[in-house]
Amino acid sequence: MTEQKYTFTKFSSNPFYEEITDRLIQLADIQEGGRIIDLACGTGLVTKRIMAHLTDARDTMIIGVDHSASALREAVVELKDAKNSAVVFVESQVEQLSEAIKEKVDAVFYCNAIHYVPDKDTLIQDIAQTIKPGGKFVFNTSFYDGPVPESTLAFYRKWMFKAHRILNKEYGLRAQKSEKVESRRQLNVKQYRELVERNGFQILKEKIDPVKVPLQGWIDISKFSDFIEGSMPGVPFDKASAALRKAARQTFEEMKITYTVRNWLDIVAVRV
Numbered sequence: 001m002t003e004q005k006y007t008f009t010k011f012s013s014n015p016f017y018e019e020i021t022d023r024l025i026q027l028a029d030i031q032e033g034g035r036i037i038d039l040a041c042g043t044g045l046v047t048k049r050i051m052a053h054l055t056d057a058r059d060t061m062i063i064g065v066d067h068s069a070s071a072l073r074e075a076v077v078e079l080k081d082a083k084n085s086a087v088v089f090v091e092s093q094v095e096q097l098s099e100a101i102k103e104k105v106d107a108v109f110y111c112n113a114i115h116y117v118p119d120k121d122t123l124i125q126d127i128a129q130t131i132k133p134g135g136k137f138v139f140n141t142s143f144y145d146g147p148v149p150e151s152t153l154a155f156y157r158k159w160m161f162k163a164h165r166i167l168n169k170e171y172g173l174r175a176q177k178s179e180k181v182e183s184r185r186q187l188n189v190k191q192y193r194e195l196v197e198r199n200g201f202q203i204l205k206e207k208i209d210p211v212k213v214p215l216q217g218w219i220d221i222s223k224f225s226d227f228i229e230g231s232m233p234g235v236p237f238d239k240a241s242a243a244l245r246k247a248a249r250q251t252f253e254e255m256k257i258t259y260t261v262r263n264w265l266d267i268v269a270v271r272v
């Protein structure tokens with residue numbers, strides 16, 4: 001079981017995911033030209049969508065940054081036909097952005113990854129060092145502490161209960177406690193706003209984007225290493241993934257649903 005097999009690509013190939021990304025990029029209202037960082041770019045979906053939004057991308061340079069060498073290899077292949085703008089990829093921890101990228105940029109996109117970092121103040125201060133005054137910091141996350149529809153809570157509870165039961169019954173395995181996972185404290189919208197504003201930015205726009213995620217979305221997120229590790233720490237990926245997928249199918253069937261709503265928090269801030 002290689003790391004390569006459990007990248008984010010399957011989930012990010014879902015049409016609803018591209019739509020979320022497009023709405024965020026539209027909200028950000030970025031200018032042509034200049035330099036843009038796609039932070040935690042993974043396998044390159046956001047990079048691709050940023051390029052699609054630029055009518056004339058020739059003067060724009062996009063720098064994808066991620067710590068996963070296997071994800072970056074996939075991103076290079078995904079973007080091999082990108083002829084109109086310069087795209088480069090840099091392997092780095094997000095926490096070391098200002099060391100990895102010395103020249104200041106016009107915008108940083110940071111999609112679906114801010115919730116991984118425990119020390120968010122230090123991270124945002126470092127990102128601020130990398131953005132020109134007046135430049136934009138744009139991020140989204142669906143892992144924040146906000147109101148969740150009651151029907152969705154029932155879905156998560158049933159899904160996880162079933163998944164752990166399958167794991168135990170079919171594979172004789174149990175998930176372990178993980179300090180890494182437990183350190184990922186979720187912030188609420190106000191805390192995200194304050195975090196950004198006390199570290200060199202002013203919020204321009206803030207939006208909650210409710211998204212209908214069909215069964216395929218939950219199946220595909222169950223094939224992503226970070227999600228598997230977060231839900232079933234310490235369990236081999238193949239077994240955890242199989243249990244999560246089987247449980248998702250059973251839960252959708254039992255609840256007679258065709259989607260569950262998941263909220264994404266979108267924030268666009270400007271460097272002061």
Ligand SMILES: C[S@@+](CC[C@H](N)C(=O)[O-])C[C@H]1O[C@@H](n2cnc3c(N)ncnc32)[C@H](O)[C@@H]1O
Nearest residue numbers: 040041042066067068092093094111112113116
């Ligand atoms: C859920 S994926 C999001 C990919 C892409 N930004 C998107 O929205 O489609 C999270 C990405 O963050 C990367 N990542 C997580 N923690 C990181 C860190 N500390 N430094 C660099 N990359 C990190 C992972 O390797 C993964 O590619």
